[in-house]
Amino acid sequence: MxxxxxxxxxxxxxxxxxxxxxxxxxxxxxxxxxxxxxxxxxxxxxxxxxxxxxxxxxxxxxxxxxxxxxxxxxxxxxxxxxxSEAVAISSETVESLENLGFESAGEAYLPERLFSLGALTEPGSLFLLLMGGLLIGFGARYAGGCTSGHAISGLSNLQLPSLIAVVGFFIGGLVMVHLIFPLIF
Structure with a gap:
């Protein structure tokens, strides 16, 4: 066990x-x-x-x-x-997230600021979740598949479009975390 x-x-x-x-x-x-x-x-x-x-x-x-x-x-x-609910991330990341207003950083996988039931009543959080869902859905369709499909299935089949998509996903994630995320919060 x-x-x-x-x-x-x-x-x-x-x-x-x-x-x-x-x-x-x-x-x-x-x-x-x-x-x-x-x-x-x-x-x-x-x-x-x-x-x-x-x-x-x-x-x-x-x-x-x-x-x-x-x-x-x-x-x-x-x-x-x-x-435990604790997430194994570095103390610098926890401190960075706490400075952006995520008090539960390092304690739970989903930040309460965005994923609690109370967040669904806040217009700002609801807007972020809806826009994120729309962008992910559009991006998955535009890229011809999602991250799991391209990274696991496409790369297993040695497909060049999947390699390009996966590189794009990583670049997009880095841009989001380092440039856009601090602007939003």
Whole structure:
């Protein structure tokens, strides 16, 4: 039980990811979270309004289990397999985040300032969450997939567009954290 309460090292989790990718490749499937959004839109009838969503969504329903697995796995990991809520980040990062107004820095994975129920009643926090969701959704569609799809599936298939997308994701993340994040907060 003790091994489940600790983060797994790369030499365990990496080969497990590689095994899943191998199995998906052998079955002719592609991994990615944003493709589930297309499937859900097709299920809801968006194909009547746009030809883009007019496809047989039943062929992709296996991938909807990925979302359920991620949600349930995250819940189980957070509530039953974590000994503490503390996040292992450097003291300099904690101090930097506290200076920006994130009092729970280093104590929890999701900052209460943005992810508490009270934050949903604040117009500023709600606006940031909605804009972030829209930008992530647009970016995932514009890039032809999300970070998990490109970084795990695309790079496993040695696709140059996925390499370019992953480099772009990292650059965008660095720009956000070092330039835009301090301006917002």
């Amino acid at each position: 003790e091994i489940l309460l600790q983060p797994w090292p790369w030499y365990v989790s990496g080969p497990l990811i590689a095994l899943v990718m191998f199995l998906l490749l052998m079955m002719g499937k592609r991994f990615g979270m944003s493709s589930n959004l297309e499937t859900m839109c097709a299920i809801c009838g968006a194909g009547k309004k746009s030809d883009y969503f007019n496809f047989d969504w039943r062929a992709n329903r296996w991938n909807l289990l990925v979302i359920l697995g991620a949600a349930f796995g995250g819940f189980i990991g957070a509530h039953f397999l974590s000994e």
